Amino acid sequence: MKEILAQLHQIKVTQNEHGRRLTNIxxxxxxRDRNPPVTQSYSFPSQFFPLKxxxxxxxxxxxxxxxAPKIALKKLLSECGGNTLEDCLELMAKYLCSDEMLSQHSYHGRSGKTSFLNQYPELNQVVFDSLSQNDNAVPVTRKSVDEAFQKILKRGADRFGKKVKPPSKPTSNPGNISIVGAEEAQ
Structure with a gap:
């Protein structure tokens, strides 16, 4: 009987402690509901993007x-569109950076270029989070984003190379070709 009373007393003490904790929670x-945290809104200046x-x-x-800027950029990037992970990422990259900027980076910093992954961890996280909010960008895993982003940077460099490259000169000028016998037909 003493054991039962001791256990009953222990249960009562534990129940009182849980009651106090529940009241505190x-x-x-x-x-928290009466005083919600103040979140500042942020908007990027016009002409801020694409970065050059x-x-x-x-x-x-x-x-x-x-x-606040992180939330604002996530919202902007999640509205870029796209039908696949790669499309979404390419549209985000084009929104964020000029092709010239993309050409100066590689994902891991190879070939003497700046590492996009290591130099801009905050931006990488925002891009990843924005992709995660897009239903078309599946599967959003770190590996899939890493693989796609490498391709996107390469494409940006290729586009920039085409813009900078002077047009090739044709070996012959088709405008100066004369057709023999064309004058006789008239």
Missing amino acids: QNLLSN SKESMKALEEILKDP
Whole structure:
């Protein structure tokens, strides 16, 4: 009988402790609802994107250390569209950076280029989170994004190379070709 009373007393003490904890949790939740955290809205200046210099990329990386710009950029990028992971990522990259900027980066920093992955971790996370919000961009895994982003950077470099490359000169000028006998037919 003494054992049963001791156990009953222990149960009562435990129940009282749980009651106090539950009351504390309820108070915390009700206070949180009355005083929601203030989130500042942020909007990027017009003409901010596409980024055209490494300095502007670094500045964006610093800006993204604050939550408000990070949320704003996630929203912008998630609205870029696309039907596949690669399409979505390409549209995001074109929105964010000029082809010249993309041509100066490789994903891992090979060939003497700047590493997009290591130099801009905040931006990479925002891109990843934005892709995760897009139903068309599946599967969104770190591996699938890494593989696709490497291709996107290469395509940007290729597009930039075509813009900079002077047009090739034709070996013959088809406009100066005369057809023998054309004058006789008239």
